[in-house]
Amino acid sequence: MGLLNKRALVRQLQKSGIASRAVLARSLGMSQPTAGKIVDELIADNILEEVDAVEAGDGNGNGATRLGRPGRQLQLNRSQPGFLGIHLGIQETSLAELPLGDADEDRWRHSFRNPATKSQPVAQWEAELREAAKKLDSKKFLGVLLSVPGIVDEPANKILFSPNIHWSEGQDLPAVIRRVWNLPALVVQEERVVALGHHFNNPEDENFLLVDFGEGVGGAAIVGGKPFASPLPISGELGHTPALGNHRRCGCGATGCVETLVSTRGLIESFSAAHPKSKKTWAALGDHIAATGLEPWLTQSLDAAAVAICAALNVLGLRQVVITGSLAELPPAVLDYVSRSVQNGAMWARFGSIECVGAPRCRAAGLVAIGIDRLVVPETGDELDSKLKLSRGETSRAKPSKLNPATASKNEIYIS
Amino acid sequence: MGLLNKRALVRQLQKSGIASRAVLARSLGMSQPTAGKIVDELIADNILEEVDAVEAGDGNGNGATRLGRPGRQLQLNRSQPGFLGIHLGIQETSLAELPLGDADEDRWRHSFRNPATKSQPVAQWEAELREAAKKLDSKKFLGVLLSVPGIVDEPANKILFSPNIHWSEGQDLPAVIRRVWNLPALVVQEERVVALGHHFNNPEDENFLLVDFGEGVGGAAIVGGKPFASPLPISGELGHTPALGNHRRCGCGATGCVETLVSTRGLIESFSAAHPKSKKTWAALGDHIAATGLEPWLTQSLDAAAVAICAALNVLGLRQVVITGSLAELPPAVLDYVSRSVQNGAMWARFGSIECVGAPRCRAAGLVAIGIDRLVVPETGDELDSKLKLSRGETSRAKPSKLNPATASKNEIYIS
DNA sequence: TCATTTAATTAAGAAAACTACGAAACTCCC
DNA sequence: GGGAGTTTCGTAGTTTTCTTAATTAAATGA
Numbered sequence: 001m002g003l004l005n006k007r008a009l010v011r012q013l014q015k016s017g018i019a020s021r022a023v024l025a026r027s028l029g030m031s032q033p034t035a036g037k038i039v040d041e042l043i044a045d046n047i048l049e050e051v052d053a054v055e056a057g058d059g060n061g062n063g064a065t066r067l068g069r070p071g072r073q074l075q076l077n078r079s080q081p082g083f084l085g086i087h088l089g090i091q092e093t094s095l096a097e098l099p100l101g102d103a104d105e106d107r108w109r110h111s112f113r114n115p116a117t118k119s120q121p122v123a124q125w126e127a128e129l130r131e132a133a134k135k136l137d138s139k140k141f142l143g144v145l146l147s148v149p150g151i152v153d154e155p156a157n158k159i160l161f162s163p164n165i166h167w168s169e170g171q172d173l174p175a176v177i178r179r180v181w182n183l184p185a186l187v188v189q190e191e192r193v194v195a196l197g198h199h200f201n202n203p204e205d206e207n208f209l210l211v212d213f214g215e216g217v218g219g220a221a222i223v224g225g226k227p228f229a230s231p232l233p234i235s236g237e238l239g240h241t242p243a244l245g246n247h248r249r250c251g252c253g254a255t256g257c258v259e260t261l262v263s264t265r266g267l268i269e270s271f272s273a274a275h276p277k278s279k280k281t282w283a284a285l286g287d288h289i290a291a292t293g294l295e296p297w298l299t300q301s302l303d304a305a306a307v308a309i310c311a312a313l314n315v316l317g318l319r320q321v322v323i324t325g326s327l328a329e330l331p332p333a334v335l336d337y338v339s340r341s342v343q344n345g346a347m348w349a350r351f352g353s354i355e356c357v358g359a360p361r362c363r364a365a366g367l368v369a370i371g372i373d374r375l376v377v378p379e380t381g382d383e384l385d386s387k388l389k390l391s392r393g394e395t396s397r398a399k400p401s402k403l404n405p406a407t408a409s410k411n412e413i414y415i416s
Numbered sequence: 417m418g419l420l421n422k423r424a425l426v427r428q429l430q431k432s433g434i435a436s437r438a439v440l441a442r443s444l445g446m447s448q449p450t451a452g453k454i455v456d457e458l459i460a461d462n463i464l465e466e467v468d469a470v471e472a473g474d475g476n477g478n479g480a481t482r483l484g485r486p487g488r489q490l491q492l493n494r495s496q497p498g499f500l501g502i503h504l505g506i507q508e509t510s511l512a513e514l515p516l517g518d519a520d521e522d523r524w525r526h527s528f529r530n531p532a533t534k535s536q537p538v539a540q541w542e543a544e545l546r547e548a549a550k551k552l553d554s555k556k557f558l559g560v561l562l563s564v565p566g567i568v569d570e571p572a573n574k575i576l577f578s579p580n581i582h583w584s585e586g587q588d589l590p591a592v593i594r595r596v597w598n599l600p601a602l603v604v605q606e607e608r609v610v611a612l613g614h615h616f617n618n619p620e621d622e623n624f625l626l627v628d629f630g631e632g633v634g635g636a637a638i639v640g641g642k643p644f645a646s647p648l649p650i651s652g653e654l655g656h657t658p659a660l661g662n663h664r665r666c667g668c669g670a671t672g673c674v675e676t677l678v679s680t681r682g683l684i685e686s687f688s689a690a691h692p693k694s695k696k697t698w699a700a701l702g703d704h705i706a707a708t709g710l711e712p713w714l715t716q717s718l719d720a721a722a723v724a725i726c727a728a729l730n731v732l733g734l735r736q737v738v739i740t741g742s743l744a745e746l747p748p749a750v751l752d753y754v755s756r757s758v759q760n761g762a763m764w765a766r767f768g769s770i771e772c773v774g775a776p777r778c779r780a781a782g783l784v785a786i787g788i789d790r791l792v793v794p795e796t797g798d799e800l801d802s803k804l805k806l807s808r809g810e811t812s813r814a815k816p817s818k819l820n821p822a823t824a825s826k827n828e829i830y831i832s
Numbered sequence: 833t834c835a836t837t838t839a840a841t842t843a844a845g846a847a848a849a850c851t852a853c854g855a856a857a858c859t860c861c862c
Numbered sequence: 863g864g865g866a867g868t869t870t871c872g873t874a875g876t877t878t879t880c881t882t883a884a885t886t887a888a889a890t891g892a
Contacts, residue, residue, distance in 0.1 A: 068869025069857040235733025242761040311727035317651025345658040350669045484838025485888035
């Protein structure tokens with residue numbers, strides 16, 4: 001079946017959650033027989049399932065009974081295991097079984113502390129992984145997805161740089177995962193996961209910049225419903241925008257990165273510099289802000305963050321900012337200030353409106369989206385083929401001389 | 417014929433300049449019959465032409481005589497008029513006849529001063545245009561391409577904002593052009609034209625950020641060989657990144673934009689503030705820098721520009737900066753300083769190297785590339801159809817319900 | 833001159849889309 | 863309850879587009 005249409009159909013279903021063959025055909029502009037055939041195939045592959053549920057209020061506003069033969073509703077298969085998601089946090093690693101049709105909140109079932117010892121951290125991590133594997137309900141997944149903070153070379157499946165989880169740098173963690181489960185495994189950059197998760201949990205947001213505050217400050221853009229990516233493994237790194245006049249050393253090796261001002265660590269540092277007598281904790285910082293409002297040391301840091309955000313908005317041509325992470329834990333005045341500061345600096349504010357909203361991190365939805373995109377209906381080749389290839393540890397690079405680009409690139413639309 | 421392969425073939429020929437059917441087929445991974453058929457069609461449409469020229473050194477290093485039947489070399493048609501390019505400058509408007517296969521330097525044949533009167537500037541511009549039309553060798557073009565500085569809504573063919581050519585704002589200049597020539601007319605943002613021009617004159621540069629210094633400071637990114645674009649009409653606007661500590665008012669309505677520091681006007685302003693006795697001219701500024709080197713007022717401004725460039729590189733995931741315009745006219749120390757400053761701030765410098773090069777503005781090549789992309793082998797529909805539609809002033813939006821996305825989006829790869 | 837090599841064209845076939853038609857399933861209305 | 867109207871879904875046949883295989887063409891080199 002045409003790869004493009006297959007991808008488009010799956011994607012549409014990811015967004016709409018539930019739909020009939022006819023609705024899919026209409027919304028994608030393809031003919032009914034085509035949609036029907038693709039659906040048949042996807043059901044045979046256990047990716048889609050028919051659901052008997054009555055269609056209550058089908059989103060078009062007409063919740064009333066409709067004329068004609070009712071369509072058989074379809075959704076991404078929820079009764080099957082789907083993917084195994086692994087989130088590599090700074091302190092601990094979490095695991096979750098992710099059914100394909102899971103747009104819900106994150107439910108991380110199992111977790112363990114990351115290796116602390118300097119010797120053999122990867123072997124220790126592997127051992128913990130094996131322990132965790134025993135506790136899982138299922139062993140059969142379509143693949144394993146590893147979300148990692150830092151800089152990730154996704155095509156090569158390698159972790160390049162992770163200032164907060166140094167032991168993972170340069171490691172081939174997917175290979176470790178494959179030793180444990182013998183399944184295709186992918187590494188994905190955390191911010192991209194979160195951004196995609198937000199997109200699929202809020203399908204109406206098709207163009208936005210997600211900014212995640214935490215130990216670091218990262219970003220990822222969704223442009224035209226697709227995650228923005230460039231050939232370089234870095235992108236969306238707005239935490240490492242230099243801030244004029246800032247001379248703090250950053251973990252990345254440079255001096256003056258915005259991240260050194262508005263990461264949790266950076267904010268606490270500034271806070272304790274301004275108030276040496278206060279406790280140097282995140283909670284104390286929050287309490288202080290709630291009590292005294294926004295003091296200059298804070299607004300200056302927030303302005304620096306806003307500059308980086310504005311720069312990104314102006315360059316990418318976006319008007320919506322989604323903010324996740326620690327900044328949303330502080331009193332709302334903080335987010336308000338950033339929002340106003342972005343309004344002042346972003347160019348589109350002169351022509352229209354800028355939106356700046358807080359949101360939770362939706363890693364599960366993002367991981368599923370990436371898994372579907374790269375394992376279930378991958379850009380090139382048959383899914384089974386590529387599964388095998390990946391599980392054998394081969395790169396999934398297509399032979400350019402053999403493949404006709406017209407075939408290879410029917411995959412368009414979801415370049416990822 | 418499949419639109420994707422047609423586009424791919426034309427694009428390949430744009431890059432390689434000259435190639436035979438067999439070479440094209442091989443390099444694009446399609447079969448020889450397919451390439452042959454597409455070439456036949458393109459020749460019939462007068463877009464390609466066969467050229468008898470012997471193939472001297474075909475780029476593969478083997479300039480020696482090769483075995484076998486020699487391929488019939490093809491190139492974009494140079495014997496036909498191609499496009500009419502119009503460049504809307506700040507002071508004057510220039511015209512050039514652009515053959516399709518033109519990768520040469522810009523040759524603007526005719527130009528006239530822009531309307532100065534406040535009354536009826538558009539009508540006056542139209543009159544000048546009619547005058548200029550008489551001087552042209554040909555009246556038959558595939559279309560007219562208007563390059564405009566400022567903010568342009570390219571899909572809607574409208575000029576939204578142009579701080580330096582206020583009379584053009586909100587005007588439908590393509591309609592004016594159509595009244596004069598009765599041909600399809602497109603407005604394109606100047607920086608995007610220049611970036612595409614650089615890309616096609618240097619096909620090895622597939623990922624870069626072009627930064628153009630002049631009355632304003634604009635940017636445009638080429639990512640994966642394609643101009644980056646978002647749904648919003650702004651993008652690449654790195655001149656309007658706020659610079660912390662800068663309080664100059666910008667023409668865009670905001671305060672503190674980098675552009676107010678490093679545009680020609682901004683630099684002269686800073687120069688005259690630091691040296692009140694000097695002449696307030698660009699030449700005097702250049703002489704002064706050549707004589708005394710980089711003074712603090714200048715390095716601070718350049719640092720601000722570097723921050724904006726770094727922010728863009730980090731967010732877009734790029735490692736090459738192409739600088740055009742007035743900054744390249746100053747002593748080389750200036751570009752060197754910016755280059756070093758970018759090295760310090762751009763994140764990729766921690767992993768690899770950052771490149772920062774000056775280059776001339778290649779508007780002609782960029783306009784031709786855009787014209788080919790949007791008029792000769794447009795993404796959707798037949799070229800003739802869309803030509804007619806455009807010349808009738810209709811939008812060339814495809815009917816989504818009618819077109820099969822598999823057909824519509826075989827256009828992949830060259831999303832533009 | 834003839835074998836070898838490469839280019840371009842022709843012919844036949846496969847993939848994937850479409851249109852057209854008909855059966856199935858439901859509502860509405862008499 | 864039963865026909866008319868609607869909508870869904872599947873089947874059959876057609877079209878488009880690209881492929882492979884075979885053929886013809888044009889050059890080199892012994």
